[in-house]
Amino acid sequence: MTSSNTARWYLIQTKPRQEARAEEHLLRQHFECYRPIKAPARGAQGGKSGEALFPGYLFIRLDCIHDNWYPIRSTRGVSRVVSFGGQPTPVRDELIEQLRQRLAQPQTMAAAPFSPGERVRVSGGSFSDIEAIFVSSDGEERSVILLNLLQREQKVRVPTRYLQCYS
Structure with missing residues (x-):
């Protein structure tokens, strides 16, 4: 398919894995395709290849006047074209460009802001103002804590942004 001005991006749901x-x-x-892959963070342990940013999905660029979806739907690994x-439904070109730019930036694994076993106070959400014990980081934005409930x-x-050092 061509990358002309009439071409638009669409979302394809794939069969599991x-x-x-x-x-x-x-x-x-x-067909022109884009499958966003997160590069493994520097300092992360595990395999060399990154993981899919949207597991079970990929983007395909098609001419807007393309109405024969059968070759796409019948392609091995494809489950369906996401429709409403x-x-x-087309996906804005700007979104694809933003994804590409974001994924092109080097990712670093942030050091955990707390040590396992450290006492913390939750400062937001459902558990606001409750004391807890920091257990571990769960990705870059979430943490596992141990609460004494009932x-x-x-x-x-x-x-993680909800956690503060207990003073």
């Missing part, structure tokens, strides 16, 4: 297969087969049919009101200790995930 078949994003790469769907992309490969769509590319073989000369029975019509495939005489039982419960592990809860909360946004």
Whole structure:
């Protein structure tokens, strides 16, 4: 497919864990595809390749007057074209460009702001003003804390920004 001004991006839902297969087969049919992949953070442990930003989905660029969706829907690995009101819904070019720019920036793994076992106070959300014990970071924006609720200790995930040092 061409990258002319009439071309638009659309969202494709893939079969479970078949994003790469769907992309490969769509590319073989000369469709332009984009499957955003998060690069592994520096300092992160694990495999070399990144993970899909949107597991189970990829973007495809098509000419707006393209109404024969059958070759796409029948492609190996493709489940369906994401539609609203029975019509495939275009995705703004700006969104795709923002994704590409964001993913091109190097990602660094932030050091945990608290140490395991450290006492913290929750300063927002449902557990505001409750004391807890920091357990671990759960990604870049969430943390696991240990709360004493109803005489039982419960592990809860909360946004890290809600946590403060207990004084």
